[in-house]
Amino acid sequence: MARSDLGKPITLQLSGKAIPNRLYRSPLSEYASTYDEDDVERTGIPKPRYAELYQELADGGAGLICFGNIPIDRHNLENYNNAVLDPRNPWDPVAAFAPAIRAAKSRGAICLPQLQFPGRQVPEFLNPHPKSASDVQLQPCLNKTYGKPTALNLTEIKQLVDRFVWAAQVLDKAGADGIILHAAHGYIHNQFLSPLTNHRTDEYGGNLENRARFILEVVHAISEKLPSNRFVIAAKFNCQDFIDGGLSFAEACVVLKWLEDAGVDFFDISGGTYESPVWRGDIMKEFAKRPSQKLRGSYFVEWAAEMKKVLSRAIIGTTGGWRDAQFMAEAVMIGDVDMIGLGRTLREDPNFVAKALNSQIRMSRL
Ligand SMILES: Cc1cc2nc3c(=O)[nH]c(=O)nc-3n(C[C@H](O)[C@H](O)[C@H](O)COP(=O)(O)O)c2cc1C
Numbered sequence: 001m002a003r004s005d006l007g008k009p010i011t012l013q014l015s016g017k018a019i020p021n022r023l024y025r026s027p028l029s030e031y032a033s034t035y036d037e038d039d040v041e042r043t044g045i046p047k048p049r050y051a052e053l054y055q056e057l058a059d060g061g062a063g064l065i066c067f068g069n070i071p072i073d074r075h076n077l078e079n080y081n082n083a084v085l086d087p088r089n090p091w092d093p094v095a096a097f098a099p100a101i102r103a104a105k106s107r108g109a110i111c112l113p114q115l116q117f118p119g120r121q122v123p124e125f126l127n128p129h130p131k132s133a134s135d136v137q138l139q140p141c142l143n144k145t146y147g148k149p150t151a152l153n154l155t156e157i158k159q160l161v162d163r164f165v166w167a168a169q170v171l172d173k174a175g176a177d178g179i180i181l182h183a184a185h186g187y188i189h190n191q192f193l194s195p196l197t198n199h200r201t202d203e204y205g206g207n208l209e210n211r212a213r214f215i216l217e218v219v220h221a222i223s224e225k226l227p228s229n230r231f232v233i234a235a236k237f238n239c240q241d242f243i244d245g246g247l248s249f250a251e252a253c254v255v256l257k258w259l260e261d262a263g264v265d266f267f268d269i270s271g272g273t274y275e276s277p278v279w280r281g282d283i284m285k286e287f288a289k290r291p292s293q294k295l296r297g298s299y300f301v302e303w304a305a306e307m308k309k310v311l312s313r314a315i316i317g318t319t320g321g322w323r324d325a326q327f328m329a330e331a332v333m334i335g336d337v338d339m340i341g342l343g344r345t346l347r348e349d350p351n352f353v354a355k356a357l358n359s360q361i362r363m364s365r366l
Pocket residue numbers: 026027028029067068069114182236270279280281319320321322341342343344345
């Protein structure tokens with residue numbers, strides 16, 4: 001299998017931005033920003049390590065570099081020590097994020113920081129009163145407890161849309177090529193999309209069109225301010241939630257197409273929620289007989305390949321499980337996906353991409 005397929009550039013169609021190769025760094029929390037439990041205003045400021053990390057990843061050759069999730073509300077964090085973008089903060093967010101963005105782009109990679117609102121997946125010790133699509137509480141999981149959420153009212157939904165736009169504008173000013181929405185793993189977009197967590201009876205609940213309204217409004221609102229011919233909107237998106245009653249594969253395919261039509265130009269396919277954290281792989285042992293896990297070296301490539309058929313323009317990749325460069329090259333060569341997303345492989349070795357492209361390495365040491 002020709003490893004050279006991974007070295008071929010690919011162009012994001014709406015913006016015309018060229019991605020120099022087929023390997024991307026999927027969003028992964030850096031835990032490299034300030035956290036001050038007594039002073040929320042001093043929380044979420046990127047530390048020097050934040051930019052250093054992105055310099056290492058840029059030097060390591062990834063063609064597209066996503067930043068780990070950046071919560072857009074300082075009172076609603078999925079964890080501490082991550083960067084935060086909140087319009088109430090007194091510090092200059094453009095100056096705070098610019099060094100890491102500059103570093104990520106320094107070797108020609110495209111840079112997409114990830115925007116996120118955790119909804120009901122805020123650990124209780126950080127905020128016992130979260131907001132969600134509905135008041136469906138998350139039962140203890142991932143070694144944490146979660147407060148009972150209240151449903152966002154229509155004014156709060158509008159404010160949340162505005163926050164996504166504001167954060168995207170900040171990152172644009174700081175030099176980012178675009179943003180990637182965290183619409184996977186059970187966070188707010190997923191909470192609106194999933195019938196398990198969305199029991200609303202207004203225009204944001206009920207049928208799929210209504211459940212998809214929030215994410216589509218966010219995409220439209222961002223592209224109204226930041227035209228798609230220069231600013232990329234991407235989404236990390238579940239192929240399914242892997243939980244009974246959650247977002248199904250069939251519904252995910254429909255929403256994927258709506259998102260493409262709305263202007264999303266890149267998808268990173270994943271799966272699962274906190275209740276069913278399939279993206280981490282442990283649970284995938286249950287599916288060990290599935291071809292994608294055993295024969296393809298990826299958790300989700302089978303579903304991502306089907307999703308690619310739904311799209312007509314956007315670039316699609318999938319993250320989860322990739323450790324073997326031969327499998328990565330195979331998936332790109334046969335056209336199942338356009339790109340390969342790497343999380344822990346690059347955390348273990350930021351130079352994996354350069355080494356894989358030069359055939360110096362085949363397997364991640366993970
Ligand atoms: C420590 C850790 C932090 C993560 N943080 C994020 C994140 O901020 N945003 C996100 O979309 N996914 C996040 N993920 C999920 C990864 O992007 C990826 O989907 C997952 O690790 C599977 O890919 P891998 O097998 O290549 O690691 C995280 C995963 C880990 C292990």
